Amino acid sequence: MKIIDLRSDTVTKPTQQMKNAMLEAEVGDDVFGEDELTNKFQYKMATLFGMEAGLYVPSGTMSNQLALKVLTQPSNEVLIESKGHIFQYETGGASFLSSVQLLPLHGKSGKLNAAQIASAVRGTYDWEPETKVVCVEHSTNKGGGTVYSLDELRSIRKECQRHKLYLHVDGARIWNAMVATGQKAHEIGQLADTLSICFSKGLGAPVGSMLLSSSKNIAKARRFRKMWGGGMRQIGILTAAADYAVQHHRPKLAMDHQHAKAFAQAIYETGSLTIDLDSVQTNIILFDTGERTALEVLDIFGKKGIKMVPFGPSTIRATFHFQIEESDVNRLIKVTKSYFNN
Ligand SMILES: Cc1ncc(COP(=O)(O)O)c(C=O)c1O
Incomplete structure (x- = not known):
């Protein structure tokens, strides 16, 4: 049975065709920036989402944590829906790796709205933490796979701009969100300061996620990825699988x-x-x-x-x-x- x-x-396993793509990958040392397949794939994903640059990382968790690291200073506060992966399932990494505190807000089915952000922003008085980042999940995990409409995302973005907050989109399942809503990758990308996408969820690659952002943020993230032990060598073998997944499993x-x-x-x-x-x-x-x-x-x-x-x-x-x-x-x-x- x-x-x-x-x-x-x-839990998906790589198909034979995906394994073939991995076997055929031309590789180089990515710590030296010489893994051409990975360089091309990072550029391809950044272009797709209308961002300047991308950084391939081992996991969605690392991608989310790098985003917080580049967007915050110690003692900042980060707003997130209480079911958010960064709050629930990343072993308290935000406090350990970035010395920030998360403020969980109770939304509906894992989603935040602009009004909640407006009433949660702090930092006017010197005894308050300074709110710096808003995190949204698109689609949600613990929220049951729900998605944001573009209007919802745009009003969250507007609220962030009003209060000078960065917007991080945890798009571990952004591919599913795009299928469900018909949203284009660049329509979402242009609303986010940092965007995390995964290849190892429904797309079925064995490993890997990517942080997308400005070239400046990605250069900073690259240094922290190395510091956190995530500098990888011949990773073309993995990015070949991720690229195969985007091309063949997305449909x-x-x-x-x-x-x-x-x-x-x-x-x-x-x-x-x-x-x-x-x-x-x-x-x-x-x-x-x-x-x-x-x-x-x-x-x-x-x-x-x-x-x-x-x-x-x-x-x-x-x-x-x-x-x-x-x-x-x-x-x-x-x-x-x-x-x-x-
Ligand atoms: C919404 C969301 N973000 C981030 C992650 C973390 O991904 P990873 O398991 O690759 O660290 C997950 C994992 O399921 C997730 O559902």
Whole structure:
């Protein structure tokens, strides 16, 4: 029985074609700036998002943390929605690596709005920390895969400009956000001071993210990447996989969203599990387990070879990716109906 692994979109394995692209990569030493494939790929991504420069890094976490490092001074405050990855899942890195404090704000489905930013800005008095950066996630992770409209992003940007704040966009799943909204890469890029994008989520590369920003910020980030042990040598082998993923796996994301919607509909129809269908916007779904605990429900699915993750005592997250096929979704729906329909 095939395991249907919906724990994350990071569980995909490189395809043979991706491995071929990696094998064929011409490499050089990137610490010397001589890995031409990586140089070209960084330029390609920066151009796509309308930014001046890009820096390939091992993870989305490093990319986010580098962004905070280049945008802040110690003791600054960073505004973030309380479900944000930087607040929840980066081991307190912002305080350790940049000596800044995060101010978590409670938004809706992991999203902030301009009014919240306006009322949270501080720094007028010398006993307050100085607010310096706003972080938004597009699409959200713990928020359940929700996306911002361009209007929402633009009003956040305007608020940032009004208060002289930098805007960091954590675009670990920006590729999904673009599919769901029809937004163009440069439309998002032009609103951000720093933008973090990932290749190892739904795009299916084995490793890698990229920080995009001005040439000045990227030069600064490059020094900190080295300091933090992230200077890498023949990384063309990895950026070849990332480039392959952007070219060949990006078109598959729309299918992941359809699969997520189909599963969400089945959950909605059970009557025993509950879900807000409006919140199903990309490849991630969050649902409530009703009278059963999340662990009980996970156990039932687990016995049928279906893996998901608990996101609270009675909440489960399922994440779709291109290695989940139509037949897997049919099996998933069948199991859902037979065990959970009232
Ligand atoms: C929104 C978001 N940002 C950043 C990251 C961090 O990425 P990585 O696991 O590559 O450090 C993740 C990981 O899932 C994420 O969901």
